[in-house]
Amino acid sequence: MPARTSFALGLLLAGTLAAAAQTPANDFPTEARADYVFACMAANGQTPDALRKCACSIDMVASILPYDRYVEAETVLSMRQGLGRKASMFRAANFEDMVADLRRAQAEGEIRCFY
Secondary structure (H helix, E strand, O other), X not given: OOHHHHHHHHHHHHHHHHHHHHOOOOOOOHHHHHHHHHHHHHHHOOOHHXXXXXXXXXXXXXXXXXXXXXXXXXXXXXXXXXXXXXXXHOOOHHHHXXXXXXXXXXXXXXXXXXX
16 A cells, blocks of 8 residues: 555544544434424424423433433333333333433423523
8 A cells, every 4th residue: 555545544544533532422413302302392382482492401411411321211211101021121120220310311401491
């Protein structure tokens, strides 16, 4: 491999690693933020004021809870809505901490953004 190609690949790799290092661990994807805002607006009204408050709320949740923990807690809550043995497994005490963390982050968002 010519030296110029190696150098270019090295710069590309360094730039990629630097960009990855600058991305916060709790940077929620746009789709996740939008999904939260849509659900929040469905519960709080389809108004511009609700949009601002709901967007503020997901920003608050994202500042408190890393995205992977958010996904885990949302999955547990979703699975709990089902019936049968699988759903009951997600009602076990070992999932309470992750759900409680999500609830606390949502409560903080509600306090700071809705009042």
